[in-house]
Amino acid sequence: xxxxxxxxxxxxxxxxxxxxxxxxxxxxxxxxxxxxxxxxxxxxxxxxxxxxxxxxxxxxxxxxxxxxxxxxxxxxxxxxxxxxxxxxxxxxxxxxxxxxxxxxxxxxxxxxxxxxxxxxxxxxxxxxxxxxxxxxxxxxxxxxxxxxxxxxxxxxxxxxxxxxxxxxxxxxxxxxxxxxxxxxxxxxxxxxxxxxxxxxxxxxxxxxxxxxxxxxxxxxxxxxxxxxxxxxxxxxxxxxxxxxxxxxxxxxxxxxxxxxxxxxxxxxxxxxxxxxxxxxxxxxxxxxxxx
Amino acid sequence: xxxxxxxxxxxxxxxxxxxxxxxxxxxxxxxxxxxxxxxxxxxxxxxxxxxxxxxxxxxxxxxxxxxxxxxxxxxxxxxxxxxxxxxxxxxxxxxxxxxxxxxxxxxxxxxxxxxxxxxxxxxxxxxxxxxxxxxxxxxxxxxxxxxxxxxxxxxxxxxxxxxxxxxxxxxxxxxxxxxxxxxxxxxxxxxxxxxxxxxxxxxxxxxxxxxxxxxxxxxxxxxxxxxxxxxxxxxxxxxxxxxxxxxxxxxxxxxxxxxxxxxxxxxxxxxxxxxxxxxxxxxxxxxxxxxxxxxxxxxxxxxxxxxxxxxxxxxxxxxxxxxxxxxxxxxxxxxxxxxxxxxxxxxxxxxxxxxxxxxxxxxxxxxxxxxxxxxxxxxxxxxxxxxxxxxxxxxxxxxxxxxxxxxxxxxxxxxxxxxxxxxxxxxxxx
Numbered sequence: 001x002x003x004x005x006x007x008x009x010x011x012x013x014x015x016x017x018x019x020x021x022x023x024x025x026x027x028x029x030x031x032x033x034x035x036x037x038x039x040x041x042x043x044x045x046x047x048x049x050x051x052x053x054x055x056x057x058x059x060x061x062x063x064x065x066x067x068x069x070x071x072x073x074x075x076x077x078x079x080x081x082x083x084x085x086x087x088x089x090x091x092x093x094x095x096x097x098x099x100x101x102x103x104x105x106x107x108x109x110x111x112x113x114x115x116x117x118x119x120x121x122x123x124x125x126x127x128x129x130x131x132x133x134x135x136x137x138x139x140x141x142x143x144x145x146x147x148x149x150x151x152x153x154x155x156x157x158x159x160x161x162x163x164x165x166x167x168x169x170x171x172x173x174x175x176x177x178x179x180x181x182x183x184x185x186x187x188x189x190x191x192x193x194x195x196x197x198x199x200x201x202x203x204x205x206x207x208x209x210x211x212x213x214x215x216x217x218x219x220x221x222x223x224x225x226x227x228x229x230x231x232x233x234x235x236x237x238x239x240x241x242x243x244x245x246x247x248x249x250x251x252x253x254x255x256x257x258x259x260x261x262x263x264x265x266x267x268x269x270x271x272x273x274x275x276x277x278x279x280x281x282x283x284x285x286x287x288x289x290x291x
Numbered sequence: 292x293x294x295x296x297x298x299x300x301x302x303x304x305x306x307x308x309x310x311x312x313x314x315x316x317x318x319x320x321x322x323x324x325x326x327x328x329x330x331x332x333x334x335x336x337x338x339x340x341x342x343x344x345x346x347x348x349x350x351x352x353x354x355x356x357x358x359x360x361x362x363x364x365x366x367x368x369x370x371x372x373x374x375x376x377x378x379x380x381x382x383x384x385x386x387x388x389x390x391x392x393x394x395x396x397x398x399x400x401x402x403x404x405x406x407x408x409x410x411x412x413x414x415x416x417x418x419x420x421x422x423x424x425x426x427x428x429x430x431x432x433x434x435x436x437x438x439x440x441x442x443x444x445x446x447x448x449x450x451x452x453x454x455x456x457x458x459x460x461x462x463x464x465x466x467x468x469x470x471x472x473x474x475x476x477x478x479x480x481x482x483x484x485x486x487x488x489x490x491x492x493x494x495x496x497x498x499x500x501x502x503x504x505x506x507x508x509x510x511x512x513x514x515x516x517x518x519x520x521x522x523x524x525x526x527x528x529x530x531x532x533x534x535x536x537x538x539x540x541x542x543x544x545x546x547x548x549x550x551x552x553x554x555x556x557x558x559x560x561x562x563x564x565x566x567x568x569x570x571x572x573x574x575x576x577x578x579x580x581x582x583x584x585x586x587x588x589x590x591x592x593x594x595x596x597x598x599x600x601x602x603x604x605x606x607x608x609x610x611x612x613x614x615x616x617x618x619x620x621x622x623x624x625x626x627x628x629x630x631x632x633x634x635x636x637x638x639x640x641x642x643x644x645x646x647x648x649x650x651x652x653x654x655x656x657x658x659x660x661x662x663x664x665x666x667x668x669x670x671x672x673x674x675x676x677x678x679x680x681x682x683x684x685x686x687x688x689x690x691x692x693x694x695x696x697x698x699x700x701x702x703x704x705x706x707x708x709x710x711x712x713x714x715x716x717x718x719x720x721x
Contacts, residue, residue: 054576058554121299144387152389226376230383233391234370245373246345254549 046267050074050260057256073261077247085236086243087265093158093228093239094221100163101217102210108164109172110202114184115194124173130166143230153233162221168213175209176202211280215273222270240266327617330414335365335622340391340615342381345374347395347443347606350640357635358626365619378403385409390611392620395442398430398605398673399680405433406678406718411610412436417621418628426603427645430673434719439607440624441645443636446671447498447601448663450570451563452556453588455480463590467505467531470593474540474563482562487552488535490545491692496674496684497602498565499691503528504672505595511675516719518675518683518712520705527596529701533694543696553577565592567604568643568664589660591667603671605645643668678718686711 348371474485
């Protein structure tokens with residue numbers, strides 16, 4: 001859908017220079033609206049499906065609007081033991097990881113971008129290497145490590161491995177590199193120490209990158225399934241995705257009503273978060289994407 | 292400049308990683324261990340940690356509470372785990388030696404877990420192996436040892452539209468000969484397709500290997516050392532599978548996801564399907580209880596030249612080698628396979644008992660639908676117990692798809708399966 005938008009847009013504008021712009025606009029907007037609808041349709045289906053009885057969700061032929069709307073799926077979901085706890089667990093893990101990433105990734109990023117020290121290249125190379133190595137290969141060793149530290153089945157075990165990520169360090173380093181050295185040097189001449197420079201000069205200037213990092217980290221942790229599944233040894237440490245999989249998917253069938261209601265519950269906080277950070281987020285993507 | 296800086300840094304990092312990786316230990320775990328000490332008859336003691344998946348995990352605590360009455364000093368702690376990716380969790384637990392005492396596993400996965408060396412063999416004399424359905428007991432063995440105790444079983448039977456069959460004046464087919472005409476008769480009553488068959492999605496083999504078994508094929512030789520897919524019997528089975536497509540009884544584009552076929556069956560556009568005991572609940576969800584009562588017929592699979600074998604699945608109990616309370620775990624498992632406990636579990640969960648004597652009372656004895664499953668279970672078979680089965684199954688699925696879509700002959704498909712399966716091997720060095 002986006003492909004059509006980008007190809008038809010400029011082509012038409014070239015052929016009809018100035019006056020017929022409205023027509024070109026119309027075509028462009030038409031394509032954009034189609035793209036928007038295609039993007040929103042699954043979400044609409046999810047929200048509408050969550051208030052349908054199971055029979056209606058799988059009905060053939062299907063209909064968009066629920067014929068007999070019901071909140072039974074949500075009631076069933078919320079009646080599950082501990083559901084509030086799973087929600088809380090997810091929030092705790094995601095928020096802790098976001099805070100950790102914001103602090104540590106920007107600190108590491110600052111060091112890699114603005115401070116000279118021995119072995120910097122090698123260390124940064126290791127960070128990049130971590131980006132390349134697929135997570136599945138380090139999965140079992142990581143689990144063995146965490147479990148040997150006695151952190152199996154603990155919140156710390158859920159959070160610690162993701163408190164700082166190579167991706168975050170990379171984003172922050174690239175962003176901070178573009179802050180003029182003059183600013184840092186001026187602060188240094190004024191007698192500011194590294195921590196003061198970092199807190200007072202660097203951090204305020206990296207807000208867009210921090211917002212991007214925050215939402216990406218939150219998203220990754222909020223949706224993380226495999227690690228919480230493996231590390232949590234008792235149900236009271238489950239996060240939402242794990243609990244949802246437990247309730248809605250069986251060995252031989254899926255409870256689609258429950259699954260959709262759960263998906264709505266999982267997605268809504270993310271949509272709210274995105275709306276809150278929208279301005280910073282788009283700015284951040286534009287800035288970091290250029291490189 | 293920035294790019295070259297980054298790439299140089301990357302090269303340095305990669306080199307350092309390789310050096311570090313070279314220092315790592317390389318230990319390969321051996322296969323299974325010897326059977327553990329026998330388990331006595333005294334009551335179980337201490338905390339027994341078990342994993343159970345999905346609905347089983349949600350319902351098991353209720354049953355476990357009854358175990359406590361007979362064993363007041365023992366406490367069973369059940370952790371419910373999603374079926375999704377549970378194998379990863381079990382494998383990781385084994386690798387880190389940080390395991391609970393026992394876990395439920397899918398019958399098809401047991402071989403793989405046993406091959407890691409993380410499971411204990413079932414102590415001699417714990418349960419009467421001959422009381423289980425043969426197919427279920429067969430899937431608990433690996434490399435000459437027994438690593439699991441069957442808990443519940445499932446198998447696939449024929450679900451058909453009873454109302455269409457009545458209108459057409461036909462009754463459920465008993466043999467391959469009656470199969471085609473029966474389905475054609477249902478199609479004449481308005482169904483677009485006679486029978487839903489898997490056409491290449493993952494695990495299609497579970498629906499297609501039975502045709503080969505029914506024709507008399509054995510897919511491995513006597514000592515399970517080599518695959519034998521290139522036999523006339525296997526060919527007959529696969530040709531029979533193909534005949535459903537050439538006669539336009541089945542669509543070449545079968546369902547690709549769970550839950551896709553039920554609405555078509557309810558709408559009457561597909562007249563029959565092959566599925567397990569869970570199907571009744573799915574059909575109730577899609578069409579309502581009255582639909583199931585009035586319009587759904589259930590029959591054993593029609594018999595080929597040799598048998599009417601179907602695929603057997605289900606859940607087995609296993610105990611980890613690193614169990615802290617192995618004695619308690621085995622006692623709990625022994626208790627779970629008692630016929631009366633199996634009946635209780637059927638009432639709690641609807642899971643079909645793996646222990647045959649459990650079927651001699653109540654609903655399990657009298658219900659006509661359950662009787663169909665019961666007779667089907669007698670002949671049902673598991674897939675071959677080799678650690679490489681997942682790889683080979685993927686090959687089979689791909690070849691099944693070629694046959695279903697009409698781009699390969701059954702003979703050529705079997706030859707390719709044979710060649711690739713032999714190349715992959717059984718994972719054993721004998």
